[in-house]
Amino acid sequence: MIELAQNRYGKSRVRLMKVTRHSHGHELREWTVQVLLKGAFDSAHLDGDNSKILSTDTMKNTVYSLARTSQATSMEDFAKELVDFLLGHNPQVSSASVSIESTMWKHLTVDGNPHPSAFMRGSGELQTTNVERTQSGSFLILSGLDNLVLLKTAHSSFEGYIKDSLTTLPETKDRLFGTAVRAEWQYTSATLDFEAVRIKIRETMLRTFANHDSKSVQQTLYAMAASALEDVPEIDEIEITMPNKHCLLVDLSRFGQDNPNEIFVPTDEPHGYIEARVRRKS
Numbered sequence: 128m129i130e131l132a133q134n135r136y137g138k139s140r141v142r143l144m145k146v147t148r149h150s151h152g153h154e155l156r157e158w159t160v161q162v163l164l165k166g167a168f169d170s171a172h173l174d175g176d177n178s179k180i181l182s183t184d185t186m187k188n189t190v191y192s193l194a195r196t197s198q199a200t201s202m203e204d205f206a207k208e209l210v211d212f213l214l215g216h217n218p219q220v221s222s223a224s225v226s227i228e229s230t231m232w233k234h235l236t237v238d239g240n241p242h243p244s245a246f247m248r249g250s251g252e253l254q255t256t257n258v259e260r261t262q263s264g265s266f267l268i269l270s271g272l273d274n275l276v277l278l279k280t281a282h283s284s285f286e287g288y289i290k291d292s293l294t295t296l297p298e299t300k301d302r303l304f305g306t307a308v309r310a311e312w313q314y315t316s317a318t319l320d321f322e323a324v325r326i327k328i329r330e331t332m333l334r335t336f337a338n339h340d341s342k343s344v345q346q347t348l349y350a351m352a353a354s355a356l357e358d359v360p361e362i363d364e365i366e367i368t369m370p371n372k373h374c375l376l377v378d379l380s381r382f383g384q385d386n387p388n389e390i391f392v393p394t395d396e397p398h399g400y401i402e403a404r405v406r407r408k409s
């Protein structure tokens with residue numbers, strides 16, 4: 128005997144750019160949206176009966192149509208509106224989940240001033256959110272960021288680790304510390320100034336990364352998470368992933384040259400992978 132254990136469906140990679148025109152300049156948002164629904168879809172899988180199926184094409188159209196009318200200024204608020212709309216119009220749906228990735232666009236600086244209607248991609252960093260709700264439940268909002276690429280050239284050491292017969296890594300008091308941060312935090316409330324809170328979390332993590340006297344990626348990751356929780360009461364849990372993007376000192380002695388921590392080869396693979404979830408004690 129076999130059974131359908133679980134199922135969900137939706138539309139992925141719905142790409143949306145929204146321009147909001149103010150007299151003093153334009154705002155530009157680029158979002159990639161994913162909609163996923165759970166509900167009474169067993170008969171579609173088991174019998175080919177599509178009578179309960181909202182087509183994923185309609186979901187895509189819903190994203191664009193709501194984006195036109197929405198007054199939301201944050202991804203979180205737009206995702207909440209989309210979840211409410213999908214649940215409200217579709218009683219066959221038991222829960223809806225909307226994820227959004229936002230690309231960083233910045234006003235172009237021209238002659239020292241931000242240009243009102245010309246933009247530049249900030250970096251490959253993404254701001255993220257996932258908003259989920261059941262028909263009778265309240266919002267669960269997980270927001271974060273991804274691919275925040277950082278590097279520090281001082282205040283990073285790695286010593287005192289296990290040395291066994293397979294250890295070749297030399298200890299170092301002074302190394303480069305490169306990473307691409309992924310973070311996801313959980314809000315204590317579903318009605319917040321999400322943009323302001325996000326800016327504060329990000330700035331706090333960046334300050335800690337820059338100022339931390341690092342004995343390991345693990346220690347710095349924890350310090351970044353702890354400082355975010357200390358500075359931002361609107362979150363109560365944060366998960367951070369930080370790959371250790373090794374920058375290896377090049378051996379120049381073969382050429383009769385010294386290398387006092389100046390010439391490195393950045394490597395992407397393999398890389399260390401450090402992850403932790405940090406929360407307030409209940």
Ligand SMILES: O=c1[nH]c(=O)c2[nH]c(=O)[nH]c2[nH]1
Nearest residue numbers: 285296342343344345371399
């Ligand atoms: O900060 C580090 N943590 C590790 O666990 C580790 N392992 C390693 O090879 N280099 C590093 N660096």
